[in-house]
Amino acid sequence: MAENEQQTNLAETFNAFAKKAVEDFPELEGKFVIYNARTNTLHGSFDSADEAALLESQQHALDDFKRENGEYYDSAAFATTFKEYHIINYIGRKEGAPSDYNSDEEEIAELFPHELGHIVAPHGIDMCRGENFVECIADAFSILYPEQRRPLPLVLQGASAINDIRHFSSPVLKELSRLMEKYDLSNIQKSPLQAANLAYRASLFYALPPKQLQGISDAFEPVRQAMSKAETTGYFPAMLACIKVILGDDGKNSPVVFMAGKAWLSQFLDEAEKEEWRSNHQPPAFWDSLRKKIKESTPQEETQESLEQRIAREAKDMMVLGRFDQYPSKKINPKMYETKENIAYLQSAMGAYITLRQQQPAMSQEQTIVRARKMAEKPVSSNPRRKIQAAI
Numbered sequence: 001m002a003e004n005e006q007q008t009n010l011a012e013t014f015n016a017f018a019k020k021a022v023e024d025f026p027e028l029e030g031k032f033v034i035y036n037a038r039t040n041t042l043h044g045s046f047d048s049a050d051e052a053a054l055l056e057s058q059q060h061a062l063d064d065f066k067r068e069n070g071e072y073y074d075s076a077a078f079a080t081t082f083k084e085y086h087i088i089n090y091i092g093r094k095e096g097a098p099s100d101y102n103s104d105e106e107e108i109a110e111l112f113p114h115e116l117g118h119i120v121a122p123h124g125i126d127m128c129r130g131e132n133f134v135e136c137i138a139d140a141f142s143i144l145y146p147e148q149r150r151p152l153p154l155v156l157q158g159a160s161a162i163n164d165i166r167h168f169s170s171p172v173l174k175e176l177s178r179l180m181e182k183y184d185l186s187n188i189q190k191s192p193l194q195a196a197n198l199a200y201r202a203s204l205f206y207a208l209p210p211k212q213l214q215g216i217s218d219a220f221e222p223v224r225q226a227m228s229k230a231e232t233t234g235y236f237p238a239m240l241a242c243i244k245v246i247l248g249d250d251g252k253n254s255p256v257v258f259m260a261g262k263a264w265l266s267q268f269l270d271e272a273e274k275e276e277w278r279s280n281h282q283p284p285a286f287w288d289s290l291r292k293k294i295k296e297s298t299p300q301e302e303t304q305e306s307l308e309q310r311i312a313r314e315a316k317d318m319m320v321l322g323r324f325d326q327y328p329s330k331k332i333n334p335k336m337y338e339t340k341e342n343i344a345y346l347q348s349a350m351g352a353y354i355t356l357r358q359q360q361p362a363m364s365q366e367q368t369i370v371r372a373r374k375m376a377e378k379p380v381s382s383n384p385r386r387k388i389q390a391a392i
């Protein structure tokens with residue numbers, strides 16, 4: 001295909017994505033831009049009088065991105081703002097660089113919903129809760145919009161715990177997939193606004209705190225060391241280092257370290273059964289039993305939940321799913337879940353739900369939610385806050 005024909009096709013892809021984004025989030029009308037850094041062109045919904053200024057600002061944004069990320073990217077997109085504009089910058093693959101994708105269109109379909117999540121979800125781009133928090137929001141949004149598109153990318157998730165803890169969103173995605181299995185989320189997924197809110201709330205409740213993320217990243221230091229020498233030694237020492245880490249770590253992060261390390265190893269373990277691999281690496285005698293042990297192991301089973309813990313978890317699920325919200329279809333407001341009144345209301349609703357569930361287990365869940373919301377609207381006689389502390 002001729003180069004200019006490819007560019008035309010990409011323009012169609014960008015225009016279609018922008019059109020749908022503006023339909024789904026009307027507040028983006030006239031303010032949503034896709035910048036194609038490969039061709040220095042703009043697409044989307046913007047005032048043409050701003051074109052020159054937009055192009056100039058995005059060239060600077062691109063320079064900044066390259067300075068921060070060096071030359072070590074194969075393909076990338078990132079979100080920025082300029083004046084009142086929200087912009088997705090598309091860099092695309094470097095000439096001749098290997099790629100995980102079969103085509104540019106496939107790559108865009110994967111990267112852009114994540115970038116849109118940064119733009120439309122509450123707190124999707126502000127760093128007040130740290131870099132990992134916003135990446136969790138964007139990843140959560142990307143699997144909810146426009147619908148769940150594919151299984152969670154486990155290998156990449158594991159790799160990010162080792163190399164790029166900022167993008168390690170597995171803990172949030174794991175809880176989100178549990179919610180998807182347990183509850184019917186089709187209505188939420190049909191509503192882009194609800195998807196954006198859910199992405200934020202799931203991250204608020206399930207993203208790991210920065211200190212714990214640092215601990216997980218530190219645990220994988222021996223793997224990074226071994227990987228840095230992989231060009232001369234091959235990947236085998238890194239695999240062994242990773243196995244040692246996930247079997248040896250018994251600290252409080254061990255279930256997450258195990259999950260991430262096993263996900264990363266999974267790309268090698270099947271390969272390592274093959275004759276060709278064995279003759280190249282000549283693994284030591286203990287290798288086969290070790291490999292088998294890893295493949296069969298699952299993360300430390302969670303201890304059996306008590307009834308109280310189960311109800312607290314259920315109340316938290318209802319909170320994440322927005323079931324206690326006073327105005328569930330309200331336009332996105334980044335502060336919506338953080339005003340004092342709103343937090344007090346949500347906490348009261350959760351507390352009332354827990355109390356009702358314990359006292360009247362025969363009442364349907366739906367009815368319990370309705371009653372809990374009603375109780376939260378009036379001042380309640382007992383203070384439910386202490387129970388909430390345990391629940392959150």
Ligand SMILES: [Zn+2]
Nearest residue numbers: 114118135138
């Ligand atoms: Zn991101």
